[in-house]
Amino acid sequence: MDRGARWPIHLALVAVSVAMLVPFYWVLKTSVSGDNIFAYPPSVIPRAPHPFYYVDVWYYIPFARYFLNSVAVSAIAVVANVGLNAMAGFALTRGFAGKSIVLLLFLSCMMVPFQATIIPAYLITGRLGLLDSYLGLALPQCSTIVCIFVFKASFEAVPSSLVDAARIDGLSEFGIIWRVMMPLAKAAVATNVILSFIWSWNNFLWPLIVTRSADMQTLPLGLARFLSYQEDTTGALYAFCVMVLAPGILLFLLAQKQFIQGLAAGATKA
Secondary structure (H helix, E strand, O other), rough: HHHHHHHHHHHHHHHHHHHHHHHHHHHHHHHOOOOOOOOOOOOOOOOOOOHHHHHHHHHHHHHHHHHHHHHHHHHHHHHHHHHHHHHHHHHOOOOOOOOOHHHHHHHHHHOOOOOHHHHHHHHHHHHOOOOOOOHHHHHHHOOHHHHHHHHHHHHOOOOOHHHHHHHHHHOOHOOOOOHHHHOOOOOOHHHHHHHHHHHHHHHOHHHHHHHHHHOOHHHHOOOOOOHHOOOOOOOHHHHHHHHHHHHHHHHHHOOHHHHHHHHHHHHOOO
């Protein structure tokens, strides 16, 4: 197709992109203006913007404590996902008895929603003595099947001769994973980091069940608590949303290229 004939496609893509960014802009605008979202006609440009609503969020609830809790839980989930999923993905690239059954079991488990397994997950967490703890909050997010297949697809792209050479040099299986496979799977690592962080950061149901004290609550629970304190929450609510969304968006923007590569590899290889 001639380059001059592509402008309708580019124009349509720009229009779709603008339409998708409008909600994000509206959230940001309302967070600094406090405009009534039901006002007509709506104001596109914020009138008299100010950061007061962000200050309200910071002082009406212990936002710093909730933020640190979310960071701790997400950090545990990210580290566990990268480590456990890499080992599982590498194992699935090897030949062993019952491999097809394991793959079928993984694919079947992907269709089971977490809500269906939340009771046994709670009982296991309680038996381990991890209720109301950072590790207990992160436990269900420590490994995800989707991210395992992302690593599997990335590792399958590595030539087997390279793995054989590393084994001849005396590297153990763990050494092969961390010193050979992982440096060649940066896209899979970035995909695991982004997905595990966002899923853990935005998780609401599991922290609601596991936490017992207010000091262990994460940001999604803090939002519910904040709404119970405020009556007119238009500007403050959107300010809270911006403060919660900002880390995930920033992380995605920093590693979006590797993230897309990792998902593309998973779509073509897994």
